[in-house]
Amino acid sequence: MRRIRYILQKEFLQIFRDKALLPIIIIIPIIQLVVLSYTATYEIKNIRLVVVDQDHTPDSRALTREFTGSPFYKLEGSLPNYAQAFHLMQKGTADQILVIEPHFEKNLETTKKASVQLITNAINGSAAGVMQGYGVSIINGFHNNIQIEQHPGQAKGLPIQTDTSYWYNPELNYFTFMVPGILVLLVSLIGLFLSSMNIVKEKELGTITQLNVTPINKFEFIAGKLIPFWVIAMADLTVGLLVARFWFDIHIAGNPVLLLFVTSVYMVLILSFGLFISTMAQTMQQAMFISWFFLVIFILMSGLFTPIESMPAWAQEFNRINPLAYFIKINRMIMLKGSVFSDIRNEFFILAGYAIAMLGFSTLRYRKTS
Amino acid sequence: MSEKIIEVKDLVKKFGNFVANDHLTFDVNRGEIFGFLGANGAGKTTAIKILTGLSKPTSGDVQVAGVNVSKYPERVKKKIGYMNQSFSLYDDMTVRENFRFYGGIYGLSKAEIKERTKHFLTKLNMEAYGNRMLKSIPLGWKQKLAFSVANIHNPGVIFLDEPTGGVDPITRRQFWELIYEAADRGTTVFVTTHYMDEAEYCERVCILSEGKIKALDTPVKLKQDFNTTNMNDVFLKLARNVE
Numbered sequence: 001m002r003r004i005r006y007i008l009q010k011e012f013l014q015i016f017r018d019k020a021l022l023p024i025i026i027i028i029p030i031i032q033l034v035v036l037s038y039t040a041t042y043e044i045k046n047i048r049l050v051v052v053d054q055d056h057t058p059d060s061r062a063l064t065r066e067f068t069g070s071p072f073y074k075l076e077g078s079l080p081n082y083a084q085a086f087h088l089m090q091k092g093t094a095d096q097i098l099v100i101e102p103h104f105e106k107n108l109e110t111t112k113k114a115s116v117q118l119i120t121n122a123i124n125g126s127a128a129g130v131m132q133g134y135g136v137s138i139i140n141g142f143h144n145n146i147q148i149e150q151h152p153g154q155a156k157g158l159p160i161q162t163d164t165s166y167w168y169n170p171e172l173n174y175f176t177f178m179v180p181g182i183l184v185l186l187v188s189l190i191g192l193f194l195s196s197m198n199i200v201k202e203k204e205l206g207t208i209t210q211l212n213v214t215p216i217n218k219f220e221f222i223a224g225k226l227i228p229f230w231v232i233a234m235a236d237l238t239v240g241l242l243v244a245r246f247w248f249d250i251h252i253a254g255n256p257v258l259l260l261f262v263t264s265v266y267m268v269l270i271l272s273f274g275l276f277i278s279t280m281a282q283t284m285q286q287a288m289f290i291s292w293f294f295l296v297i298f299i300l301m302s303g304l305f306t307p308i309e310s311m312p313a314w315a316q317e318f319n320r321i322n323p324l325a326y327f328i329k330i331n332r333m334i335m336l337k338g339s340v341f342s343d344i345r346n347e348f349f350i351l352a353g354y355a356i357a358m359l360g361f362s363t364l365r366y367r368k369t370s
Numbered sequence: 371m372s373e374k375i376i377e378v379k380d381l382v383k384k385f386g387n388f389v390a391n392d393h394l395t396f397d398v399n400r401g402e403i404f405g406f407l408g409a410n411g412a413g414k415t416t417a418i419k420i421l422t423g424l425s426k427p428t429s430g431d432v433q434v435a436g437v438n439v440s441k442y443p444e445r446v447k448k449k450i451g452y453m454n455q456s457f458s459l460y461d462d463m464t465v466r467e468n469f470r471f472y473g474g475i476y477g478l479s480k481a482e483i484k485e486r487t488k489h490f491l492t493k494l495n496m497e498a499y500g501n502r503m504l505k506s507i508p509l510g511w512k513q514k515l516a517f518s519v520a521n522i523h524n525p526g527v528i529f530l531d532e533p534t535g536g537v538d539p540i541t542r543r544q545f546w547e548l549i550y551e552a553a554d555r556g557t558t559v560f561v562t563t564h565y566m567d568e569a570e571y572c573e574r575v576c577i578l579s580e581g582k583i584k585a586l587d588t589p590v591k592l593k594q595d596f597n598t599t600n601m602n603d604v605f606l607k608l609a610r611n612v613e
Contacts, residue, residue: 002474002477003477005474006475007471007475009470010463010467010471013467014462014463017463206454206456207458207459207460209456209458210453212424213423213424213447213450213452214447214472214475215448215475215477216475217444368423368443369424369426369443370424
């Protein structure tokens with residue numbers, strides 16, 4: 001066991017002397033966390049709106065104000081007719097057109113039907129859905145207010161009143177949703193790449209042969225390779241959590257110690273997986289591509305960007321062996337829901353079992369005698 | 371009869387249909403400098419890998435320092451030193467750090483590591499280079515360092531696989547002085563080489579060709595047998611017989 005100390009000392013020396021590796025370990029995660037969290041958002045701001053007001057009454061102007069007063073909208077222009085407005089959309093300078101028809105106010109007051117038309121640029125389908133949703137909710141809000149104003153004391157017009165409240169992330173803040181997931185992504189990425197390149201690097205340099213003629217034992221070797229990266233990944237996560245807390249102002253609902261504890265087990269799994277790849281690969285290039293292959297599949301299927309529940313059944317089955325899926329789930333449960341250990345027990349034990357198995361595989365796969 | 375430290379009987383190593391080592395049988399005495407000669411592809415490196423527990427033999431019996439190597443490859447590793455043709459210390463660590471790492475791996479105490487490092491640096495006249503990164507040190511010096519690192523735990527046998535490849539003649543001579551010193555202390559040296567002048571330095575040489583032992587004796591006896599004045603001609607005559 002005393003040998004592990006010497007292996008650790010060597011590995012840390014080599015990591016901290018590697019001028020290319022150090023920025024990857026320290027700076028890139030923070031930059032990525034900050035950049036990705038701002039960019040990986042479904043929120044749409046600054047929707048460029050063109051209004052075609054053919055009514056010119058206090059009510060039509062009030063509706064326009066509802067739009068321009070919203071933080072999501074920016075008034076691109078007011079034009080007299082639809083053809084001119086549509087020209088702007090074709091040019092790509094308008095995202096949405098609001099057409100208020102003549103006699104809008106008159107129709108509203110006489111309780112006849114009053115129509116507005118909302119045209120949305122749907123080149124990006126999911127963005128269009130979001131813009132459409134914003135627009136409709138503003139119009140509905142305006143409609144309700146009109147009803148209350150016109151018929152004070154009367155019951156509201158809509159027979160069923162939906163009162164929506166969002167739990168665990170009440171403001172539907174995308175940072176709150178994305179940052180925990182991106183943190184998971186970053187430690188997995190760093191952990192898997194660093195570990196999968198490590199042993200194969202010694203193979204390429206030929207230094208592994210010199211190690212293999214020493215009495216170093218397999219477990220000491222794997223442990224000596226795993227622990228430095230484990231320490232680095234845990235440090236990265238801790239820094240990431242601090243950035244999440246103080247930069248993005250995300251309050252961790254659960255216990256951060258529990259989160260670090262689960263991460264510590266998860267990292268053993270990811271690093272063992274990387275070392276396993278490293279014992280199999282003959283060149284660093286192979287190791288790189290194999291890690292990349294698994295990581296991309298794991299990430300895209302993990303539920304980080306799209307909900308697992310809406311994936312086909314086979315994909316959901318696949319996620320039973322996807323370590324990222326378990327960890328992202330646990331991570332969000334702790335960070336957003338404030339889950340305690342008993343809530344995440346099942347996922348945790350699966351991860352722990354998986355970690356032990358993978359550690360075993362990589363130790364067995366490392367052969368000193370061919 | 372002196373004590374045998376390496377005993378090899380009927381060693382066979384096959385890679386598919388290719389026979390790399392074809393029924394090798396030889397012994398090496400304790401404290402001997404034993405040369406293993408042969409052209410590229412003669413099976414030298416294959417045999418040395420088996421003797422050091424890096425590779426499993428297909429069949430045959432291999433005993434090194436009293437350990438059955440094919441059965442207990444890990445046990446023999448405590449008792450041997452090894453240095454190979456491709457330089458294998460860490461370039462991004464200093465000379466001292468390399469000594470410390472390998473000393474630690476072989477289970478030496480801190481004091482022992484310190485003492486051994488000092489001993490080798492003094493002997494190599496490299497005290498001033500202890501804290502230099504290995505990558506900044508010339509190849510010939512690196513080879514001498516690698517030899518010293520392979521000796522750090524005072525092994526009973528040291529295996530050198532073409533230790534002087536690509537090294538200038540002066541450094542090669544110095545390297546052989548190190549080998550003699552080790553042998554004087556009782557370390558058995560098993561060395562493979564291409565250089566026939568180096569073969570003359572060995573107490574006995576074994577010439578390998580196409581996986582078989584073609585000759586095994588002292589250089590003096592071999593030169594008599596082949597009626598030549600130098601090992602180079604012995605080697606060429608044997609190689610010609612093959613063709």
